[in-house]
Amino acid sequence: MGGVAISVEGLRKSFGEKEAVAGIDLAIAAGSFAGLVGPNGAGKTTSLSMMTGLLRPDLGRIRINGVDVWADPAAAKALIGVVPAEARLFERLSGEELLEYAGRLRGIPAAEARQRAAQLLDVLDLVPDAKRLVADYSTGMRKKVALGSALIHNPSVLFLDEPLEGVDPVSADVIRRLLTRFVGSGSTVLFSSHVMELVEQVCDHVSIIDKGRIVAGGTIDEVRGGRSLHQAFIDLVGSRANDGEGLSWLGSSSD
Amino acid sequence: MVGLLVRLKLRLLRNALKSSRQARVSFILSTVVAGIVAIGVFASLAALRDQDAAVELTTVTFTTFAFGWLILPLLVFGLDGTLDPSTLALYPLRTRPLAIGLIAASASGAWPLANVLGLLGVLIGLARGGLGLLFAVVAVVLQVLFCIVLARFVTTSLAGLLRSRRGKDLAALLILPIFALYEAFVQVVPRMTAEGKLTAKSFGGIDAWMRWTPPGLAAHAIHDASTGHPLTGLLRLLLLAAIIVLLGALWIRELAHALVTVDTTTQAASVNSTALPFANRGLVGTIAARSWVYQRREPGAKIFWGLIVIIVVASSASTLRTPAYMGGLIGAAGFAAAFIGIFNGDAIGQAGPAFGFDAVALHGRKPLRAYFAGMNVAMALIAVPLFAVLLFVMAAVAKHPSAGFLALAVNLAGIGAGMALGDIFSVILPYPVEKRPGSPTPKAVEGYRLQVLGATFGSLIGTAILAAPVIVAVVLTGHVSAVVRMPALLIAGAAYGLVLATIGVRLAARLAEDRIPELTEIALRSKL
Numbered sequence: 001m002g003g004v005a006i007s008v009e010g011l012r013k014s015f016g017e018k019e020a021v022a023g024i025d026l027a028i029a030a031g032s033f034a035g036l037v038g039p040n041g042a043g044k045t046t047s048l049s050m051m052t053g054l055l056r057p058d059l060g061r062i063r064i065n066g067v068d069v070w071a072d073p074a075a076a077k078a079l080i081g082v083v084p085a086e087a088r089l090f091e092r093l094s095g096e097e098l099l100e101y102a103g104r105l106r107g108i109p110a111a112e113a114r115q116r117a118a119q120l121l122d123v124l125d126l127v128p129d130a131k132r133l134v135a136d137y138s139t140g141m142r143k144k145v146a147l148g149s150a151l152i153h154n155p156s157v158l159f160l161d162e163p164l165e166g167v168d169p170v171s172a173d174v175i176r177r178l179l180t181r182f183v184g185s186g187s188t189v190l191f192s193s194h195v196m197e198l199v200e201q202v203c204d205h206v207s208i209i210d211k212g213r214i215v216a217g218g219t220i221d222e223v224r225g226g227r228s229l230h231q232a233f234i235d236l237v238g239s240r241a242n243d244g245e246g247l248s249w250l251g252s253s254s255d
Numbered sequence: 256m257v258g259l260l261v262r263l264k265l266r267l268l269r270n271a272l273k274s275s276r277q278a279r280v281s282f283i284l285s286t287v288v289a290g291i292v293a294i295g296v297f298a299s300l301a302a303l304r305d306q307d308a309a310v311e312l313t314t315v316t317f318t319t320f321a322f323g324w325l326i327l328p329l330l331v332f333g334l335d336g337t338l339d340p341s342t343l344a345l346y347p348l349r350t351r352p353l354a355i356g357l358i359a360a361s362a363s364g365a366w367p368l369a370n371v372l373g374l375l376g377v378l379i380g381l382a383r384g385g386l387g388l389l390f391a392v393v394a395v396v397l398q399v400l401f402c403i404v405l406a407r408f409v410t411t412s413l414a415g416l417l418r419s420r421r422g423k424d425l426a427a428l429l430i431l432p433i434f435a436l437y438e439a440f441v442q443v444v445p446r447m448t449a450e451g452k453l454t455a456k457s458f459g460g461i462d463a464w465m466r467w468t469p470p471g472l473a474a475h476a477i478h479d480a481s482t483g484h485p486l487t488g489l490l491r492l493l494l495l496a497a498i499i500v501l502l503g504a505l506w507i508r509e510l511a512h513a514l515v516t517v518d519t520t521t522q523a524a525s526v527n528s529t530a531l532p533f534a535n536r537g538l539v540g541t542i543a544a545r546s547w548v549y550q551r552r553e554p555g556a557k558i559f560w561g562l563i564v565i566i567v568v569a570s571s572a573s574t575l576r577t578p579a580y581m582g583g584l585i586g587a588a589g590f591a592a593a594f595i596g597i598f599n600g601d602a603i604g605q606a607g608p609a610f611g612f613d614a615v616a617l618h619g620r621k622p623l624r625a626y627f628a629g630m631n632v633a634m635a636l637i638a639v640p641l642f643a644v645l646l647f648v649m650a651a652v653a654k655h656p657s658a659g660f661l662a663l664a665v666n667l668a669g670i671g672a673g674m675a676l677g678d679i680f681s682v683i684l685p686y687p688v689e690k691r692p693g694s695p696t697p698k699a700v701e702g703y704r705l706q707v708l709g710a711t712f713g714s715l716i717g718t719a720i721l722a723a724p725v726i727v728a729v730v731l732t733g734h735v736s737a738v739v740r741m742p743a744l745l746i747a748g749a750a751y752g753l754v755l756a757t758i759g760v761r762l763a764a765r766l767a768e769d770r771i772p773e774l775t776e777i778a779l780r781s782k783l
Contacts, residue, residue: 054614056772074618088611090545092552094526101531104541105616110534131525135420
């Protein structure tokens with residue numbers, strides 16, 4: 001591992017009265033597979049949007065491999081790949097065309113972009129559907145083609161927002177293996193999720209975010225402290241469970 | 256079941272009313288229009304009393320309504336939750352009571368009521384005597400029942416297709432013939448009527464075959480009963496009832512089939528393409544390639560070009576065979592160009608969340624210039640040949656084919672102006688759009704009315720002002736030899752348009768440079 005790939009200092013963002021991100025500090029080492037976990041509405045997507053130059057922060061500084069995202073957005077964007085939670089894709093392109101377009105958008109010559117697109121389609125198990133419109137893709141296929149689009153220019157740092165949300169186990173395995181291979185080559189992945197088992201399996205570093213603040217961060221072992229990550233998360237964020245005492249009628253024995 | 260489904264329909268209408276101010280306004284407006292249509296149709300049918308062609312015109316009116324019932328549910332599929340059998344497939348319902356319930360649900364609401372009330376104008380216009388009145392009431396009820404069963408049969412048969420992306424695309428394109436008909440009624444019919452080319456007798460020939468269609472059977476049954484042929488009228492009504500029963504049986508069969516049929520909407524066909532075009536044209540070529548593919552595959556783009564052609568033809572057709580033909584041609588050239596700006600004055604909002612795909616890669620003035628230039632290239636590839644053909648055809652109709660060159664010179668300048676204004680308004684007045692059930696093209700999200708008006712009138716007025724020098728040149732060079740005048744004006748118009756488009760691209764890129772996050776936020780709020 002080298003230096004710090006993602007550095008975030010004092011990141012803040014409010015929407016009107018609501019403070020979505022209330023001062024985040026992060027330092028993710030290059031070559032890390034890092035997870036940003038938190039309950040719904042904790043500020044994960046807002047934080048990732050600011051880190052990827054798509055949402056202007058109120059305060060704070062973000063650097064990717066030393067490049068300040070908001071001082072030199074063009075240079076920073078050249079270093080990163082982004083897979084948003086709700087894939088923002090050109091629905092009327094086929095999977096094959098979308099990957100070629102993503103490559104050419106990043107300045108890769110057309111022939112090279114086509115070649116990389118074909119290889120990515122193969123690895124992502126999308127060859128049979130390469131000529132179908134993205135509009136007709138299933139959730140798993142959309143996630144996979146979005147991942148391919150984010151990887152085609154070989155970024156140093158990859159941001160993923162809920163990459164396996166709604167994805168079938170087979171597609172999830174394809175995505176997981178590709179990401180592991182990507183990190184193995186020295187690149188960095190930061191992904192948000194609320195699936196603790198996944199984070200526990202693949203990440204070497206995790207930050208737990210709640211109400212716009214990082215409430216714990218470090219290696220997986222440091223954060224879980226002898227418990228499961230799931231339990232550590234519940235302990236840190238607080239259980240919001242309602243045991244459903246009002247549902248006395250529910251269940252087979254309630255007749 | 257009948258009560259339940261009628262209540263469901265009314266609840267859906269009531270909830271739509273509560274969902275937003277826009278929905279409330281639309282509902283009230285729709286109800287008011289339904290009332291006006293009911294009164295208008297009633298008055299029109301009643302006014303046919305004692306007219307020679309009363310039964311023919313009644314037949315045409317009944318058929319028009321049946322056509323409306325056939326087409327509109329295809330456009331508003333998704334608006335009425337009771338139209339799609341898949342929404343009811345999970346419930347333990349028997350087909351026959353479900354079918355009756357769905358018919359009752361269809362008959363609920365302002366428009367079905369307006370339909371019945373409007374058609375009851377035949378009580379005054381066509382019916383004579385007690386028997387005639389009785390036949391008129393029965394005929395109207397059967398006519399409306401026929402319309403409902405026909406609409407249900409068609410939507411149920413096509414439900415699988417209409418849920419699919421391809422079906423929705425096809426249904427969206429239905430707006431073009433409807434809009435063409437509307438323009439014909441608003442622009443062509445009044446003119447032909449005024450010129451005496453369209454009279455009540457014009458419908459005589461149509462009635463010869465229309466009398467055997469279900470709407471024709473209903474109208475002629477009233478006429479028969481009112482003119483002393485009640486038995487013939489009765490036979491017509493019985494035949495109509497038999498058709499309704501047959502159609503109903505077919506619909507019930509389709510319904511039973513649709514309730515247990517797998518949803519195949521994700522099993523779509525492949526597209527025929529090997530690679531994106533403009534491979535060696537850098538970032539401009541990349542954006543142009545994507546925009547070009549979208550112009551071919553996005554129904555919204557086809558609707559846009561179709562609407563321009565219809566509007567331009569309908570608005571200028573009346574002047575083509577008059578001494579003012581040149582004004583009509585130049586007006587058509589300018590109008591067509593202005594619509595480029597109007598329809599593309601929100602390119603980023605219209606791109607929707609997919610703009611985020613570009614935004615994570617693009618930043619800085621130069622890439623943004625390529626972004627706007629690429630979109631303009633794709634648009635020009637369609638606009639220039641399409642408008643050229645349109646203007647030359649119109650010039651040929653005017654019997655002054657060479658005037659097409661002059662109109663094209665104005666048009667080329669106007670296309671440049673329209674593109675420039677579209678690019679600039681896309682940055683300074685962006686607004687999110689959303690697809691609403693019943694509307695084939697995306698509309699502005701509530702709260703952005705000013706941006707829409709600004710971009711629309713800005714493009715219209717701006718194109719007129721920017722194209723004015725070429726119009727003036729056309730007017731002032733009338734004395735110059737055509738051999739010199741035509742090519743000189745064409746080259747000047749094209750060059751001027753190119754300069755305008757380039758200025759627009761540069762200005763838009765400069766304005767967008769520091770606004771990518773704000774533009775992305777607007778684009779992400781679009782729901783397409």
